Amino acid sequence: MSSDTGTSSDVSLTPVGAPRRRRIADLTPWVSLVARLALGGVLAAAGLLKLATSPTEQVRAVRAYQLLPVGVDAAVGYTLPFLELALALALILGVGARLAAVASGVLLLAFIVGIASVWARGISIDCGCFGGGGPVAPEETNYLGEILRDLGLVVAAAWVAVTGPGRFALLPGGKEAGEEGE
Amino acid sequence: MSNKSARQALREERARQAARAKRRERLVLIGVGVAVVILIIAIAGIVQWQRSQVSGDAVAPAGVAPGYGKATQGGENGLGQGIGIGDPDAPVVVEVFEDFSCPHCRDFEARSSHVLRQRVASGDVRVVYYPVTLSQFGEPTVRSANAFACAADQRKAREMHDALYANFSQSWSTGELLELGKTVGLDSGSFRSCVRNETYAEWVESIDQTATEKGVIGTPTIFVNSDTPLPPEQISPAGLQAAIDRALKR
DSSP states (O other): OTTTTTTTSSOOOSOOSOGGGHHHHHHHHHHHHHHHHHHHHHHHHHHHHHHTSOHHHHHHHHHTTOOSOTTHHHHHHHHHHHHHHHHHHHHHHTBSHHHHHHHHHHHHHHHHHHHHHHHHTTOOEEOOBTBOOEEOOGGGOOHHHHHHHHHHHHHHHHHHHHHOOOTTOSBOOTHHHHHHHO | OHHHHHHHHHHHHHHHHHHHHHHHHHHHHHHHHHHHHHHHHHHHHHHHHHHHSOOTTOOOOTTEEOOSSGGGSOOGGGTTOEEEESOTTOSEEEEEEEOTTOHHHHHHHHHHHHHHHHHHHTTSEEEEEEEOOOGGGHHHHHHHHHHHHHHHHTTOHHHHHHHHHHTOOSOOOHHHHHHHHHHTTOOOHHHHHHHHHTTTHHHHHHHHHHHHHTTOOSSSEEEESSSSOOOGGGOSHHHHHHHHHHHHHO
16 A cells, blocks of 8 residues: 555645755755745735726726727726636635746736737837826836836746645645656 | 455555545545635635725815716715815816825825916816825825815815925925915915814825825826726826816817
C-alpha cells in the first residue's frame, strides 16, 4: 500500500524532485510566493483605486476605450474593481491561487488587447488601470509602458499557474501542486 | 497466487475509485467557490449601479432645459438636464459638457465662447451647459458646479459661468464662491444658503450621469445638433462657426 498508492495520495510532506534538482526545487515555491504577492498587490491597488472614484466615472473610463457597446461597458465598469479585488485576495491568501492566476492572466491579456487597440486607432487616453482614465493629451499617453507592465504581470501569472502557489498558501490546492513537480 | 493478485487488483480498483470520487468532490467545491465569488461580484456591481442613480426627491435648479437627442432629455423634476441659455425655440442646440476645474475647458472658454455668445444673441443658437464633475478634481469642482446651479436659480447662470472661468481655480471653497457671486450681483440669502448647503449636489450628480449616457468621455465635449461630439480639432472659433452654420442649413 505504502509503496504503490503513495504517489497518488495527497500527503506529500517531503519535498519532491530528484536530489540534483533540489536547489532549484527549493527556490521555486519562494519565487511563486513573490509572483503571487506581486500580482495580487497590483490587482488590489488597481481595484481599490478604482473604487475611490465614482461608479459613473469608472464606466466613463471603460467607455474611453471605445471598444464595448453601451451597456456592456457599464457592466464592466461597475464590476471590474470587484473582480480585481477577488483575484487579488485569492492570490495573496493563496486560496485557489492557480485558478486565480489563470483568470488574472486572461484579464491582463484582455487589458493588453484593449490598450493595443486604442494605440493602433490613435486614440489618446489614460488606461484607467488605477482609477482615473479618459482622454489625455497625445504626449501624455504611455501605452508601451502600460503594455510592458501588463506583460510582466502575465509572466508572473503564468508562473503561479504552472508551479502552484508556493510558500505560505492558506489552501495550497491539494495534490496538483505536488504532481507538477514530479 | 492468482487469488492474491486478484485481491490486489481489487484494492487498486478501490483506490482508483476513491481518487476519482475525491477529484469529483474537489471539482464541485471549486465550482461552488467560483460561483459564489461571481455572485458576490455581480451583487457588488448592481450596488455600484444603484449608487450611480440619483434619488427621487432631488431637485433641479431653475433654468434647466432639455438638450438635443434622447440622452439629454432628463428625467423627472429636470434632473439630468443642463442649464439652458438663449431662445428656447432657437433652431440649433449646442450642448457643452465642461468641468469648472478643467484647464482645457478654461482654454475653450477663453478662445471660443464669444462665438456661442454671438450666436445666442442672434437667435440661431441655444446653449445647454452641463457642469460635469470629474472626481480627479475632488470637492472644489462639485462646489463650483453647485454654485453655478444656485446662480441659475437667480437667473444669473451665464454670469456665474463666465466668472468661474475668468477666475479659473481648482480649489474653490464655499467662501470664495460666495465672494465670486458678489462680483456678479449674487448676494441674496437664498443664494448663500444654496451654496453653503450644496442644495443641488444631487442634480450635479445627475449631470454626470447624463454625460455618461451621452457618451461623453472627457471635457470639454461639444455637440452641435447631434449625438456625435464635435471632433477635438474643430473645437475652435472657426470650427464652431462652421458646425453651427452646417446645422442651420440642415
